[in-house]
Amino acid sequence: MxxxxxxxxxxxxxxxxxxxxxxxxxxxxxxxxxxxxxxxxxxxxxxxxxxxxxxxxxxxxxxxxxxxxxxxxxxxxxxxxxxxxxxxxxxxxxxxxxxxxxAPHPYGDFAAALLALxxxxxxxxxxxxxxxxxxxxxxxxxxxxxxxxxVPPARGGFRFRKVSRTKPKGVSLMSIAANLTLSGSRVERARIAFGAMGPTPLRAKAAETALEGKTLDEAGIARALTVATDGLAPPDDALASSWYRDRVAPVHLSRLLLERS
CATH class of the missing domain: 3.30.465.10 (Uridine Diphospho-n-acetylenolpyruvylglucosamine Reductase; domain 3)
Incomplete structure (x- = not known):
């Protein structure tokens, strides 16, 4: 009781x-x-x-x-x-x-945002x-x-994206948060976090490093996309396989960084 x-x-x-x-x-x-x-x-x-x-x-x-x-x-x-x-x-x-x-996987989208911050x-x-x-x-x-x-993020520097099979309020297939310090179009510092890509929200440290000093365009983010899931642990569950998450993560990270739908 x-x-x-x-x-x-x-x-x-x-x-x-x-x-x-x-x-x-x-x-x-x-x-x-x-x-x-x-x-x-x-x-x-x-x-x-x-x-x-x-x-x-x-x-x-x-x-x-x-x-x-x-x-x-x-x-x-x-x-x-x-x-x-x-x-x-x-x-x-x-x-x-x-x-x-x-919140356990696949929840914790807000925690992923806090990790990026x-x-x-x-x-x-x-x-x-x-x-x-x-x-x-x-x-x-x-x-x-x-x-x-x-610390409050710089204007325009914080970005968040939730990927779900059911909109607008389905469970996350993954979520991505990025906190960028920009100098013009160039990234001085990056902190990127993924939700639902491991047992807890995790940082994409390889992608962070690859972005620093680069411009926010397709050429500038290319290396970051290549290493987007390095160090993550995409799970297999009823929502998606580990293989699928690993393949689509760079696509959604690109859309987030370039602010495309």
Missing amino acids: TTVRTLATVAEAVSERGHVLGGGTLLMREVNYRPETVTEILRITDASLKEIRIEMSRITLGAGVTMAAVAARAELAALAPSARSVGGPAIRNMATVGGNLF DARVHWAGGREEEIESFLAGRDRASGLVTAVSF
């Missing part, structure tokens, strides 16, 4: 054991289909978990901020496409930033962790994530 307890502050929850309820879009499925795996749910009403802080040098999103709240803020316009890619309106009104960080994950108690490190060890993680923060 699953029990639910309500806690007023993050501090109260730190020493507790149980599944933390965010929007419940994934957790309640576990309750319905595998109730033996969820014996206790912790509902935390601390207002800080739903706080959005917009500062010149950094943006902080509380773990309880919903996808709908992200999409509604003009200052977060760059992130709006990745937030809107999460389910339909009802799901976006519940799905949270913190929950998406832990080089976000930092904030834990209760004040500890911070780079998102790449967090994702690599999230299955072994213990503690309570309270927020994520990132």
Whole structure:
């Protein structure tokens, strides 16, 4: 039997054991289909978990901020496409930033966007962790994530694309996020992340390196497309085979970088 307890502050929850309820879009499925795996749910009403802080040098999103709240803020316009890619309106009104960080394959599109933004994950108690490190060890993680923060992307530098067989709100065959620092049409720095191309969102580091110093045109991105899936782990599942994902990833990365439909 699953029990639910309500806690007023993050501090109260730190020493507790149980599944933390965010929007419940994934957790309640576990309750319905595998109730033996969820014996206790912790509902935390601390207002800080739903706080959005917009500062010149950094943006902080509380773990309880919903996808709908992200999409509604003009200052977060760059992130709006990745937030809107999460389910339909009802799901976006519940799905949270913190929950998406832990979403298993093939979910986690918003986490892929945060990986491209080089976000930092904030834990209760004040500890911070780079998102790449967090994702690599999230299955072994213990503690309570309270927020994520990132440097606001340059205007026009952040791009996101979701590839799905069912539009507009199907599960991702893959998602791609790119955060580019540009000097004119030349790429000074690139950070590219793929979702649904491994057990967690993963960076395409070879493609990042291949893009730096190049122009954003077909000739300039050619090498990056060749190595687009190096270091990734495209899975075989009901949506697509590993072979198919490996073949179509460069096509969609090209469309993302060149901003083509």
